[in-house]
Amino acid sequence: METISGNDILIIGGGAAGLRAAIEAAETDENLKIALVSKVYPTRSHTVSAEGGLAAAMREYDSVENHAYDTVKGSDFLADQDAVEYFVKNAREEILRLEHWGCPWSREENGKIAVRAFGGMNAKRTVYAADKTGFYLLHSLFERSLLYENIKRYDEWYVTKLLTSDSAGKIGVGDNSGKTSPGDNSTPGICGITALHLKTGKLVAFTAKVVILATGGAGRIYKFTTNSALNTGDGLALAYNAGAALKDMEFVQFHPTAMAKTGILITEAARGEGGYLINKNGERFLQKHLPEKMELGPRDMVSRAIVSEIYAGNSFEGPHGHYVHLDIRHLGEKLIDEKLPLVREIAISYGGTDPVYEPIAVRPAQHYTMGGVAVNLNKETGIPGLLAAGETACSTIHGANRLGSNSLSECLVFGALAGRTAAAHCHKTHAQKHPSADLAAQMKDEENRIDQHLKNDGKESLAAIRNEMQENMDHHAGILRSEKSLEFGLNKLMELRERVKNVGVGDKSTIFNTGLIALLELEGMLLICETIFKTALNRTESRGAHYRTDFHSRDDKNWLKHQLVVKSEGGPKITHQPVTITKWLPSERTY
Amino acid sequence: MQHFTLRIQRYDPEKETVFFEEHNVPWTEDFTVLDALNHIKDKTGASLAYRWACRMGICGSCGAIVNGKPILMCSTFCRDLKQPIRIRPLANFPVIKDLVVDTDDAMNKFREAMPYTKIQKQHIAPTEETLQTPAQLRKLKYASQCIKCMLCYSACPVYGLNKDFVGPAAGAVAERYNKDSRDEIKDKRMDSMTGDNGVYKCSYIGECSQVCPKSVDPAAALQKLKVAGIFHTAKSIAKSASAAISSKRKS
Numbered sequence: 001m002e003t004i005s006g007n008d009i010l011i012i013g014g015g016a017a018g019l020r021a022a023i024e025a026a027e028t029d030e031n032l033k034i035a036l037v038s039k040v041y042p043t044r045s046h047t048v049s050a051e052g053g054l055a056a057a058m059r060e061y062d063s064v065e066n067h068a069y070d071t072v073k074g075s076d077f078l079a080d081q082d083a084v085e086y087f088v089k090n091a092r093e094e095i096l097r098l099e100h101w102g103c104p105w106s107r108e109e110n111g112k113i114a115v116r117a118f119g120g121m122n123a124k125r126t127v128y129a130a131d132k133t134g135f136y137l138l139h140s141l142f143e144r145s146l147l148y149e150n151i152k153r154y155d156e157w158y159v160t161k162l163l164t165s166d167s168a169g170k171i172g173v174g175d176n177s178g179k180t181s182p183g184d185n186s187t188p189g190i191c192g193i194t195a196l197h198l199k200t201g202k203l204v205a206f207t208a209k210v211v212i213l214a215t216g217g218a219g220r221i222y223k224f225t226t227n228s229a230l231n232t233g234d235g236l237a238l239a240y241n242a243g244a245a246l247k248d249m250e251f252v253q254f255h256p257t258a259m260a261k262t263g264i265l266i267t268e269a270a271r272g273e274g275g276y277l278i279n280k281n282g283e284r285f286l287q288k289h290l291p292e293k294m295e296l297g298p299r300d301m302v303s304r305a306i307v308s309e310i311y312a313g314n315s316f317e318g319p320h321g322h323y324v325h326l327d328i329r330h331l332g333e334k335l336i337d338e339k340l341p342l343v344r345e346i347a348i349s350y351g352g353t354d355p356v357y358e359p360i361a362v363r364p365a366q367h368y369t370m371g372g373v374a375v376n377l378n379k380e381t382g383i384p385g386l387l388a389a390g391e392t393a394c395s396t397i398h399g400a401n402r403l404g405s406n407s408l409s410e411c412l413v414f415g416a417l418a419g420r421t422a423a424a425h426c427h428k429t430h431a432q433k434h435p436s437a438d439l440a441a442q443m444k445d446e447e448n449r450i451d452q453h454l455k456n457d458g459k460e461s462l463a464a465i466r467n468e469m470q471e472n473m474d475h476h477a478g479i480l481r482s483e484k485s486l487e488f489g490l491n492k493l494m495e496l497r498e499r500v501k502n503v504g505v506g507d508k509s510t511i512f513n514t515g516l517i518a519l520l521e522l523e524g525m526l527l528i529c530e531t532i533f534k535t536a537l538n539r540t541e542s543r544g545a546h547y548r549t550d551f552h553s554r555d556d557k558n559w560l561k562h563q564l565v566v567k568s569e570g571g572p573k574i575t576h577q578p579v580t581i582t583k584w585l586p587s588e589r590t591y
Numbered sequence: 592m593q594h595f596t597l598r599i600q601r602y603d604p605e606k607e608t609v610f611f612e613e614h615n616v617p618w619t620e621d622f623t624v625l626d627a628l629n630h631i632k633d634k635t636g637a638s639l640a641y642r643w644a645c646r647m648g649i650c651g652s653c654g655a656i657v658n659g660k661p662i663l664m665c666s667t668f669c670r671d672l673k674q675p676i677r678i679r680p681l682a683n684f685p686v687i688k689d690l691v692v693d694t695d696d697a698m699n700k701f702r703e704a705m706p707y708t709k710i711q712k713q714h715i716a717p718t719e720e721t722l723q724t725p726a727q728l729r730k731l732k733y734a735s736q737c738i739k740c741m742l743c744y745s746a747c748p749v750y751g752l753n754k755d756f757v758g759p760a761a762g763a764v765a766e767r768y769n770k771d772s773r774d775e776i777k778d779k780r781m782d783s784m785t786g787d788n789g790v791y792k793c794s795y796i797g798e799c800s801q802v803c804p805k806s807v808d809p810a811a812a813l814q815k816l817k818v819a820g821i822f823h824t825a826k827s828i829a830k831s832a833s834a835a836i837s838s839k840r841k842s
Binding site: 026027028030040041043044045046048049093096097099100101102104105106107108109110111112113132135136139143144146147148155199228229230261262264265342345346349350352461462463467504506507508509510511512513514515 | 603604605621632633634635636637638639640641642643644645646647648649650651652666687688689691693694695698701702706707708709710712713714715716717718719720721722723724725727728731735737738739764768771773774
């Protein structure tokens with residue numbers, strides 16, 4: 001197997017967090033060699049679909065303390081408050097930095113960066129670029145990245161495995177805050193990756209001093225999701241298989257307003273600009289559930305409210321199931337074209353209705369994974385040399401529920417931090433010049449594993465297993481959960497984990513083998529599903545987005561803690577980690 | 592039963608052969624071409640290779656030529672297309688496999704547009720934004736919408752004949768930055784864009800703007816760059832002439 005050595009930092013994933021990390025590391029030291037490895041061209045990353053905006057305390061009427069409190073309360077008090085404090089303190093500067101780099105934020109008449117209201121935020125603090133914030137942000141970052149000669153891109157390379165080595169740098173075990181799974185000096189470090197080059201079909205090893213995982217979330221484990229095809233949780237599976245801990249996996253966000261058939265996102269900004277949610281009786285039904293914040297409540301509560309309306313028989317019913325109406329007619333054509341042009345475009349294209357004249361049919365869809373790879377304040381996992389940032393990581397600032405517009409800011413703040421941490425590591429480590437014996441064995445094993453996948457003539461259908469996995473998650477790990485439902489789902493999932501071993505990839509070729517990639521992705525996704533079912537079953541309370549019909553109160557006495565899950569002989573093993581509280585003790589969460 | 596018939600041009604890179612496949616897909620009112628391909632792939636376990644991601648027309652992955660026109664498959668509805676629906680890969684790019692083409696060359700053209708407002712690679716720690724009014728921001732409105740989907744490169748006959756031509760999307764990006772009130776490097780960018788294979792190679796055929804799914808109007812961008820290029824070149828000539836004259840005077 002060919003080995004590409006000579007890189008200092010490998011960044012897996014080219015979305016907002018990955019690109020931001022690359023730029024930060026490149027800025028820190030022009031002699032650092034940074035490889036950005038992505039399974040797609042960076043501008044295809046799911047960041048591009050983000051619509052509403054990114055939050056920071058921008059104005060004098062606002063403060064980082066307010067932003068922090070809103071985030072902690074939004075998280076149902078599960079957020080680690082030290083991480084939140086770092087995040088809110090640095091968010092504004094990131095937005096200004098992007099502005100200086102040319103990102104076209106929308107503006108007030110006086111030329112200052114504009115802000116809008118968003119769910120769960122008590123002040124207007126969401127910066128936006130029309131309603132295509134992710135698109136403008138991603139392209140700005142991508143275009144900026146072209147300036148740095150020391151960022152080399154590997155587009156359309158699919159990472160299959162993290163390579164570990166006992167002799168990799170033993171620095172970077174963490175900042176002793178005890179926030180990650182124990183990593184002492186006997187923990188093997190990460191020294192590289194193996195990746196499939198889609199264009200040629202070759203499996204190649206890369207060695208480096210640090211690897212940053214920034215592969216986004218895992219939404220495609222669900223059938224009804226806003227996520228793109230790419231969100232298969234690759235980084236989570238890579239980390240877990242290498243022995244890193246995943247954290248808070250049971251917490252999955254459902255966005256209240258996705259288009260009823262396709263799951264395409266209708267941004268929260270539609271409500272931020274004043275849109276209403278209406279049931280079939282013409283009522284703004286959130287009056288009953290969230291009397292104060294109404295449409296601008298946090299996503300978990302708005303989604304559950306919609307589900308209640310459906311169960312109460314107050315929803316519309318159509319060929320694609322039950323839905324409610326998102327009404328923005330009263331905002332007027334001028335405002336819609338200026339601030340919500342993409343909403344109008346997709347409602348017309350994919351829904352056949354013009355929101356200037358008719359309400360949009362919406363219902364909740366999976367949208368974001370609060371859970372992810374456990375990292376400490378510096379974005380280090382428990383494995384030396386392995387960092388994570390963006391939706392892939394669980395810092396956690398979102399806890400049990402993420403507030404809208406905190407994710408894009410997080411990608412910038414923590415992407416930059418991961419880049420800085422990685423650069424600092426490189427100055428302290430000597431990279432291996434030649435692969436050691438254990439590395440060669442790992443590479444051979446991986447080659448064989450991929451080969452076996454290609455040779456498998458099993459009769460199971462990849463698409464069928466994937467579909468069953470997704471429907472199983474929709475029905476049994478959705479908005480409303482119970483022990484019975486979760487057990488059923490877990491059993492079904494374990495059956496799928498067995499059946500996937502007999503999938504014959506229809507494509508035996510090596511070049512651009514989409515079947516092989518889909519199978520590798522599916523294996524990772526099934527693994528992630530298992531961690532979600534197990535942690536969801538374990539958590540016998542309701543908090544944020546994890547709602548149990550059999551335990552529907554929050555139980556701070558027993559459950560004010562995170563669940564970490566690591567790979568072990570007997571399957572996923574769960575341990576606990578306390579929530580870091582600096583300022584705010586849990587209080588009642590009403591809106 | 593009514594159905595859609597898809598006729599797909601495929602390419603096997605290992606055998607180096609082009610071949611065609613026909614598939615029927617049950618008629619569904621709101622099926623896009625992408626939905627139809629996914630249906631075929633899932634049902635038949637096909638090795639058919641194509642790119643897709645967002646399915647909402649914003650990521651630019653799923654470009655192909657359908658019934659003779661470069662389009663985004665996720666934004667094109669089967670019900671609107673003449674049957675059989677003929678699908679082939681984008682033109683002007685080497686085919687890797689089936690509908691997947693190698694767009695690296697065109698992706699690299701964006702570098703020539705110098706798509707940033709300043710050449711400054713050091714870390715900055717800004718405390719205030721640069722002011723920019725909504726009116727100033729509106730100047731970028733169309734050119735900044737480019738999703739880098741490459742339909743325009745597929746449609747451009749000049750790029751078809753000359754792969755060194757900087758091309759429509761790169762032109763749009765250059766225009767977007769030229770028009771940004773915060774831009775500080777217009778001169779350098781114009782140097783880059785007015786080279787031998789720069790904007791002057793454009794013959795204003797306009798196919799690029801015809802096929803652009805985001806109304807970027809790259810043809811207009813290229814014409815504006817040509818005009819800006821004339822002034823830029825005149826200015827450079829004047830500058831070097833005046834420098835030559837003053838140095839001659841000194842000697």
